[in-house]
Amino acid sequence: MSEKSPRAVLRTKHHLSVGDTVMTATLGPRTRMVRALLSALGIAIGIATLVAMWGIPASQEAQLLADLDAQGANLITVYPGVNQQDQSPIPIPQTAPEMVSRIRPVRHIVTMRDMRDFNVFRNDKVPASQTGGITAAIAEGDLLNTLNVAMADGRWFDKASEELPTAVLSDAAARRLRARAGSAIWAGNQWWAVIGVLNPMKLAQQLDSTVFLAPKVAAKLQPDLPISGIYVASAPHKSAAVRAVMPQTVNPADPRGVQVSQLSDAFLAQELFAEFFLILSLGMGGVALLVGGIGIANTMVVAVMERRGEVGLRRAMGARTGQIALQFVLEACVIGLGGGILGVGLGLYIVFCYTAVAQVIFAVPGWILAAGPALAIAIGAIAGLYPSLKAARQSPTEALRTV
Amino acid sequence: MTVAPSTAEFAPVAHLSLREVNKVYPGNPPLHVLKNVTLDISPGEFVAVVGPSGSGKTTMLSIMGTLDSPTSGEVWIGGVATRRLKEMERSRLRSDQIGFIFQQFFLLPTLSALDNVATGMLYQGISKRVRRERARRALDRVGLSPRAGHRPSELSGGEQQRVAIARAIAGEPAILFADEPTGALDRSSGRRIVTYLRDVAAGGTTVVVITHDHELAALFERRVSLLDGAVVGDERLAEAAVR
Numbered sequence: 317m318s319e320k321s322p323r324a325v326l327r328t329k330h331h332l333s334v335g336d337t338v339m340t341a342t343l344g345p346r347t348r349m350v351r352a353l354l355s356a357l358g359i360a361i362g363i364a365t366l367v368a369m370w371g372i373p374a375s376q377e378a379q380l381l382a383d384l385d386a387q388g389a390n391l392i393t394v395y396p397g398v399n400q401q402d403q404s405p406i407p408i409p410q411t412a413p414e415m416v417s418r419i420r421p422v423r424h425i426v427t428m429r430d431m432r433d434f435n436v437f438r439n440d441k442v443p444a445s446q447t448g449g450i451t452a453a454i455a456e457g458d459l460l461n462t463l464n465v466a467m468a469d470g471r472w473f474d475k476a477s478e479e480l481p482t483a484v485l486s487d488a489a490a491r492r493l494r495a496r497a498g499s500a501i502w503a504g505n506q507w508w509a510v511i512g513v514l515n516p517m518k519l520a521q522q523l524d525s526t527v528f529l530a531p532k533v534a535a536k537l538q539p540d541l542p543i544s545g546i547y548v549a550s551a552p553h554k555s556a557a558v559r560a561v562m563p564q565t566v567n568p569a570d571p572r573g574v575q576v577s578q579l580s581d582a583f584l585a586q587e588l589f590a591e592f593f594l595i596l597s598l599g600m601g602g603v604a605l606l607v608g609g610i611g612i613a614n615t616m617v618v619a620v621m622e623r624r625g626e627v628g629l630r631r632a633m634g635a636r637t638g639q640i641a642l643q644f645v646l647e648a649c650v651i652g653l654g655g656g657i658l659g660v661g662l663g664l665y666i667v668f669c670y671t672a673v674a675q676v677i678f679a680v681p682g683w684i685l686a687a688g689p690a691l692a693i694a695i696g697a698i699a700g701l702y703p704s705l706k707a708a709r710q711s712p713t714e715a716l717r718t719v
Numbered sequence: 720m721t722v723a724p725s726t727a728e729f730a731p732v733a734h735l736s737l738r739e740v741n742k743v744y745p746g747n748p749p750l751h752v753l754k755n756v757t758l759d760i761s762p763g764e765f766v767a768v769v770g771p772s773g774s775g776k777t778t779m780l781s782i783m784g785t786l787d788s789p790t791s792g793e794v795w796i797g798g799v800a801t802r803r804l805k806e807m808e809r810s811r812l813r814s815d816q817i818g819f820i821f822q823q824f825f826l827l828p829t830l831s832a833l834d835n836v837a838t839g840m841l842y843q844g845i846s847k848r849v850r851r852e853r854a855r856r857a858l859d860r861v862g863l864s865p866r867a868g869h870r871p872s873e874l875s876g877g878e879q880q881r882v883a884i885a886r887a888i889a890g891e892p893a894i895l896f897a898d899e900p901t902g903a904l905d906r907s908s909g910r911r912i913v914t915y916l917r918d919v920a921a922g923g924t925t926v927v928v929i930t931h932d933h934e935l936a937a938l939f940e941r942r943v944s945l946l947d948g949a950v951v952g953d954e955r956l957a958e959a960a961v962r
């Protein structure tokens with residue numbers, strides 16, 4: 317038996333075990349399952365939106381990275397630089413492709429020359445004003461291997477066809493011209509036989525509405541075209557080294573007049589797009605979460621009113637005000653958690669459906685599996701705070717005076 | 720009777736004493752609900768509080784049970800002056816020393832009878848295993864062992880109140896307060912409830928019961944009458960009539 321004075325005993329607290337706390341906090345939702353589920357729905361939709369909007373760009377990104385991996389080497393692009401004083405382009409020397417191909421880790425190279433004032437049409441009946449945004453270009457070198465693209469239809473130029481008025485179309489150009497291998501297109505006031513169509517060029521989307529003309533024929537029509545770009549595929553993991561020597565190699569006289577970029581740069585542009593998407597979805601998800609929070613608060617206000625008698629009884633049984641407040645706050649958290657788990661599940665399902673349709677890798681950042689429910693719990697806690705304090709603050713006699 | 724570890728920190732049975740207790744509800748005009756109530760109840764007494772509706776019975780019980788504070792005067796429970804206790808200390812006092820029974824039972828509808836009884840000791844710092852063990856014993860004392868797994872909706876009113884009694888006594892309080900425990904029950908069920916409460920008192924617990932029913936009031940050792948907030952009668956009934 318203790319020697320403590322009664323007052324000293326009264327000043328020490330009894331604590332609920334974790335298990336008892338959980339059982340007490342889940343009593344309400346377990347009693348009114350449907351109501352708890354309905355009030356968790358808003359949170360679930362909000363969390364699902366966030367998961368989906370994080371997961372979809374992440375999946376796109378994962379696919380892009382996988383494509384990069386599949387290529388086995390990083391792609392480096394060389395463009396003409398711009399004179400800082402008068403903004404005029406600094407041409408790439410015509411010797412550059414030859415010099416670049418001598419860099420040892422360079423595996424594949426293709427040089428682009430855009431045709432000048434060369435309109436491309438489906439046939440000779442289309443008015444000249446409707447150019448359709450299609451570029452004609454000469455691709456010299458190994459485009460297929462450099463850009464890791466395959467033919468969707470027909471074939472690339474060979475020794476015979478490069479001497480004839482033939483053309484290979486990129487994916488978008490083919491769709492816009494409604495042409496395929498075997499058709500003909502009208503470009504630069506003459507007919508060209510289409511001998512092939514490329515698959516979409518994931519690694520060089522800027523080339524996707526280009527018509528590639530037979531190099532020998534086109535070069536005869538427009539000799540001495542400036543180089544509009546050089547695409548270089550380096551050996552695996554050597555792209556940084558190749559990139560470092562690129563300006564010197566391309567233009568030894570004016571290395572700073574060369575613009576060298578890597579796919580990762582294009583990547584950033586895509587991330588920017590993803591960021592915009594993210595902000596939009598954050599807004600949408602935020603609104604859903606706000607509405608969800610209000611739903612939980614509403615449920616808790618009703619629950620606290622309905623369960624006044626229970627509150628009074630618990631106070632009579634010796635529950636402290638803090639324990640009553642905690643019970644209801646945790647109850648709101650439980651509803652929030654339910655919504656969070658539901659939302660993560662729903663969000664993952666949406667991302668899964670997207671990846672199945674878009675044929676990209678399913679990739680959702682792992683932290684979101686924890687962050688979703690955590691956010692939902694936090695919202696539940698905030699929503700439940702006011703009703704819980706209200707429940708705890710009423711006097712026991714007031715709470716017990718219920719019929 | 721085994722003594723709970725938590726209550727062992729106190730004197731096992733408590734003397735209950737009211738000194739010049741007044742309760743005034745503010746308002747226009749202010750309501751003087753309890754007027755200079757002075758009362759001593761010894762450990763193990765079995766007391767009925769009678770009086771017409773609105774005479775202040777519930778208010779007095781709440782103040783004795785530390786659910787409410789007097790406007791003036793003092794309530795002593797087992798040598799502790801309760802008026803200046805902090806809310807937290809009153810909670811501890813209630814959890815360890817006091818049991819309550821109400822007219823409305825206040826059973827949790829989704830819990831079994833056994834779990835309802837075990838919940839009565841939730842705030843007493845007793846492990847779940849021990850709570851269930853004691854709950855089983857308490858249910859046995861009110862003759863409801865066979866109904867341990869039933870929910871309140873599957874029990875009659877009298878049985879529900881017996882579950883509430885079990886819940887109140889399972890934690891082995893020193894004092895048990897009951898506010899019209901038979902108010903919602905028929906005469907024979909009510910009589911049975913009072914018999915159980917008398918057994919509890921016989922076990923050493925102080926039992927204070929508010930009742931309307933004069934016939935039931937005759938089953939107590941002592942009868943305190945309230946009228947307009949004042950004690951107008953305090954009779955000890957013949958020992959022979961009780962036991």
Ligand SMILES: Nc1ncnc2c1ncn2[C@@H]1O[C@H](COP(=O)(O)OP(=O)(O)O)[C@@H](O)[C@H]1O
Pocket residue numbers: 744750752770771772773774775776777778779
């Ligand atoms: N919180 C309160 N505020 C104001 N008046 C109250 C309050 N509680 C009880 N009363 C009044 O006090 C009087 C006594 O009530 P109560 O103790 O419940 O009586 P009884 O239990 O004997 O019927 C009644 O007139 C009642 O209306």
Ligand SMILES: [Mg+2]
Pocket residue numbers: 776777778898
């Ligand atoms: Mg009353």
